[in-house]
Amino acid sequence: MYPPKFGYVIPENIHEAMEFLESHDDSRPLAGGHSLIPMLKLRIIRPSYLVELKTLKDLQGIKKGSEYRIGALTTHYEISKSGIPLLSQTASVIADPQVRNMGTIGGSISNADPLSDYPAPLIATNAKVVVISKRGERSVPFDQFQKDMFTTDLSQGELVKEVVVPAMDGYRTDYEKLERKAGDYAIVGVAVAIKEEEGVVKDVRIGLTAVNNKAMRAKSSEEILMNNALSDDLISKAASAAVEYANPSSDIRGSAEYKKKMVKVMTERALKKVRK
Amino acid sequence: MYIGKPVKRIEDLNLIRGRGQYVDDIVLPNMKYVAFVRSERPHALVKVRSDVPFYGGEVINPGLDFPIVSKETTYVGQPLGAVVGRDQYEVHDMLEEVEVEYQDLPYEVDPRKAMKDEVKVYSKLDTNVGLRKEFVAGDPEKALKESPVVIEGELRNQRMIATPMETRGIVAWFDGRRVNVWSSTQSAHFLRRNLTSFLKTDVHAVQPDVGGAFGSKIITHPEEYAVSFLSLKLGIPLKWVPTRTEEMMSSGHGRDKSLSYKVGTTRDGVITALVGTVIGNLGAPYQDAYDDESGNVLSTSRMILGPYNIRNARVEALGVYTNLVPTTSYRGAGRPEGTFFIESIMNELSLELGIDQLEIRKRNVVKSTPYQNAFGITYDSGDYTEILRKSEPYYEDFKRRAIEEGLCVGLGMYVEITGFGPWETARVYVKSDGKVVVISGAGPHGQGDGTAFAQIAADVLELPIEEVEVQWGDTAIIEDGIGTWGSRTVTVGGSAVMQASQMLKDKLKQAGSKVLNVDVEEVEYEGGKVKDRGSGKALDFREVVSGAYKLGIPLDVTAVYPVTRPTSPYGIHMALVSLDRETGTAKVRDYLAIDDVGNVINPMLAEGQIHGGVLQGISQALYEGVVLEEGRVVNLNVVDYLIPTAVESPRMKWEHFTFGVSSHPTGSKGIGEAGAVVATPVIMNAVSQCLGRQVKEMPWRPA
Numbered sequence: 001m002y003p004p005k006f007g008y009v010i011p012e013n014i015h016e017a018m019e020f021l022e023s024h025d026d027s028r029p030l031a032g033g034h035s036l037i038p039m040l041k042l043r044i045i046r047p048s049y050l051v052e053l054k055t056l057k058d059l060q061g062i063k064k065g066s067e068y069r070i071g072a073l074t075t076h077y078e079i080s081k082s083g084i085p086l087l088s089q090t091a092s093v094i095a096d097p098q099v100r101n102m103g104t105i106g107g108s109i110s111n112a113d114p115l116s117d118y119p120a121p122l123i124a125t126n127a128k129v130v131v132i133s134k135r136g137e138r139s140v141p142f143d144q145f146q147k148d149m150f151t152t153d154l155s156q157g158e159l160v161k162e163v164v165v166p167a168m169d170g171y172r173t174d175y176e177k178l179e180r181k182a183g184d185y186a187i188v189g190v191a192v193a194i195k196e197e198e199g200v201v202k203d204v205r206i207g208l209t210a211v212n213n214k215a216m217r218a219k220s221s222e223e224i225l226m227n228n229a230l231s232d233d234l235i236s237k238a239a240s241a242a243v244e245y246a247n248p249s250s251d252i253r254g255s256a257e258y259k260k261k262m263v264k265v266m267t268e269r270a271l272k273k274v275r276k
Numbered sequence: 277m278y279i280g281k282p283v284k285r286i287e288d289l290n291l292i293r294g295r296g297q298y299v300d301d302i303v304l305p306n307m308k309y310v311a312f313v314r315s316e317r318p319h320a321l322v323k324v325r326s327d328v329p330f331y332g333g334e335v336i337n338p339g340l341d342f343p344i345v346s347k348e349t350t351y352v353g354q355p356l357g358a359v360v361g362r363d364q365y366e367v368h369d370m371l372e373e374v375e376v377e378y379q380d381l382p383y384e385v386d387p388r389k390a391m392k393d394e395v396k397v398y399s400k401l402d403t404n405v406g407l408r409k410e411f412v413a414g415d416p417e418k419a420l421k422e423s424p425v426v427i428e429g430e431l432r433n434q435r436m437i438a439t440p441m442e443t444r445g446i447v448a449w450f451d452g453r454r455v456n457v458w459s460s461t462q463s464a465h466f467l468r469r470n471l472t473s474f475l476k477t478d479v480h481a482v483q484p485d486v487g488g489a490f491g492s493k494i495i496t497h498p499e500e501y502a503v504s505f506l507s508l509k510l511g512i513p514l515k516w517v518p519t520r521t522e523e524m525m526s527s528g529h530g531r532d533k534s535l536s537y538k539v540g541t542t543r544d545g546v547i548t549a550l551v552g553t554v555i556g557n558l559g560a561p562y563q564d565a566y567d568d569e570s571g572n573v574l575s576t577s578r579m580i581l582g583p584y585n586i587r588n589a590r591v592e593a594l595g596v597y598t599n600l601v602p603t604t605s606y607r608g609a610g611r612p613e614g615t616f617f618i619e620s621i622m623n624e625l626s627l628e629l630g631i632d633q634l635e636i637r638k639r640n641v642v643k644s645t646p647y648q649n650a651f652g653i654t655y656d657s658g659d660y661t662e663i664l665r666k667s668e669p670y671y672e673d674f675k676r677r678a679i680e681e682g683l684c685v686g687l688g689m690y691v692e693i694t695g696f697g698p699w700e701t702a703r704v705y706v707k708s709d710g711k712v713v714v715i716s717g718a719g720p721h722g723q724g725d726g727t728a729f730a731q732i733a734a735d736v737l738e739l740p741i742e743e744v745e746v747q748w749g750d751t752a753i754i755e756d757g758i759g760t761w762g763s764r765t766v767t768v769g770g771s772a773v774m775q776a777s778q779m780l781k782d783k784l785k786q787a788g789s790k791v792l793n794v795d796v797e798e799v800e801y802e803g804g805k806v807k808d809r810g811s812g813k814a815l816d817f818r819e820v821v822s823g824a825y826k827l828g829i830p831l832d833v834t835a836v837y838p839v840t841r842p843t844s845p846y847g848i849h850m851a852l853v854s855l856d857r858e859t860g861t862a863k864v865r866d867y868l869a870i871d872d873v874g875n876v877i878n879p880m881l882a883e884g885q886i887h888g889g890v891l892q893g894i895s896q897a898l899y900e901g902v903v904l905e906e907g908r909v910v911n912l913n914v915v916d917y918l919i920p921t922a923v924e925s926p927r928m929k930w931e932h933f934t935f936g937v938s939s940h941p942t943g944s945k946g947i948g949e950a951g952a953v954v955a956t957p958v959i960m961n962a963v964s965q966c967l968g969r970q971v972k973e974m975p976w977r978p979a
Contacts, residue, residue, distance in 0.1 A: 001364075001368070001519035001521075002364055002365050002368040002519075004369070005369075096921075178859060178861075180899070180918055180977075181899060181918050181920060181921060181923065181924055182921045182922075182923035183921060184915065184918075185915075252903060252910070252911055252916050255979050258860075258978060265859055
């Protein structure tokens, strides 16, 4: 409940923030604070400084062109209201309204909780993460950005600047989240994006969250569906194939066995929802 | 008349404006904070080394391990001692300066194993079996042998955590003469009695606004003893408020009982015999908790007979110590477990014999009241057959919808014991300006009894309810009191208010007659006025009061209302539940409660109690329950321990009938716990109906 002592930095601009973060090994940036502050309160992290990001303009706002460029400090609430295919639906089921008012996409993916929701659509849509540091910017595909649970491609002094999501024109999408109760983390989360032409699948992406150390694409499920019509039978086969991409652990949200079965159920439901 | 009307809560105005005063809102000059070091082991000898001043059991209760551990800890979360500092941040930093050296001892958290006494939960116990009692009636073994149908099995009613939104908390200040405490408790008077005997010093106890309790704040907790003691020792005001994790690891643990049973019936499903053993997990041997929970184990065992006419029965009741948090009351306090056991058995019979759920209850239900059950509990009044008849159209409607919408119907019937004694107090006085003050010895903490008391007093005194102010929770403003638990407050506390108000009315009549200068027999009291029947001359309420003050007639009365026997409400509840066959997730769609709780003083507040209790019952069936790993509870926050949200709460409807009133002056029976008593089997029975087999463990959670 009571955080340990720490120093607090309010930088003038993003360069000052990055400089401070780089020169102080155990400093942490503070965005929405809805993962960082709970960890402080449990004293499971003990940073020397928190660097406040919320005033930094460079990290805010959503720009739409041929793709969506989503500033790292954009909140779950703002994303849920901005009509981004798949991502907005996913943002709308993260935690509860108060958390969505504060939590940010940059914070969520930087924290890299294996149970979080965004990784399923981000891996499914081949999203990119723009990382900024004193040395400049670099763009990293999301599947390389997430290294392991609670571990990302970020080095000390680097920040997520924005997340770039393709516009997914012509795709139908769905995110299915199985949860024990409203506001909880996912037991299983499945994101699906599909493009059909004349009743035949021309592209399909299936992203799984909460059942591995990091989000996974269910590639062989996708292959089963590619260039085929979405029959019940085929959906069922594809959903069964998704299970091989799940390596969940048994915990308070269910046994590994149960979670594997639920990957099939949720994948099936998502595919049936996106079928025309 | 205000009684019987849905009068809006007089408590609301302060609470909706943030002007309540809960214990952590209280700040005293020079106040310091207390935090407790807690055991991380289920059973161990402990040695504490501290770089900061540390007050352990050897200081607070030398040679003893309760309330605070001196040497041997018996559960994870048990307080080993306290640190005192400037604020919550500082004391939690200080906790890191305290080093505890553990010498682990063997532990046991399963009461079935602990019963064998191979591992002693606490070295000073002769046996882990803290309670053993048998209830027997008729010849159950013979009846069982002769029964054409026998079912047997084991039902488990899991360990829960009450989890009120406000945790415990206490402020204690020794003023040089007595120790003053403000505590988040269910009774200032009960707390005062315990603290005075522990401290051997006079205590003034205040129950400020309390953010719920559900049984968890009846007993005096180890920390309350310790903080009061330290305020006396250190001579400064002290405040203690635990974190949520601390609260869940050390308080509010309830239920945790199992029943192994054999039940014999006729082929028509009429129960001929019931034989069983109830094992209650008492947790660690803290006497205050034992005094509370051992009675609950007996309640469970005696209420297993439910509202049914079962004459051959034997139930052995066992209370067993284990290395878990000492078990205490949780909403229903033993009766939910008994009701869950018999209602699960009823449903199992319905499934096994292919007899409709309502029909099998009709065949077994008690036919007339008063009725003494085979274990000696009297069901005082009501008509059980009639309430089943009234429920039929609702049940038929639920069955129809179940077929149309692919849902399942669950039923549960209950009979309850409420309005426990031994007595309750009420003081009523009138200020010189005519304001009536009602003070109760009970300790409401959310139930809205203050409004009900105002309704009762306003009706007796024939005054507008706005003229009545209600207070409670301060041992300095009324001579004594019992408290709020056991669904007793409106009935027992309200009867005391009713009697005190009547006594005051007599005083007002006397005073009025003196002012009018006529004999008291010549006057009548009506609408707050005292009128001389002869002359027709009348004094209004304020004139009577100011006259009494002028003449020196005191208008201050206290009534003590003794309870001769508890009173039994009953009812039948039903739910429509969907079971997702692929994910295993159950969701309650619709819930209907049909209750007979005698006279209903305030139907709006009574319905609120049903909604709250029912949701807690649903939650026991589908969401809540502690998870143990290596002798410790691992789900100690509200992410891992599932408290339902609005999304999990179904549409609820409440119907009530009055076929039987209580013998108390209010004619009422308790409803505070009824919802939690019966909702659990209602939901579990619906899930079982979906599956076609009785589910015997909770929560129902796909895994």
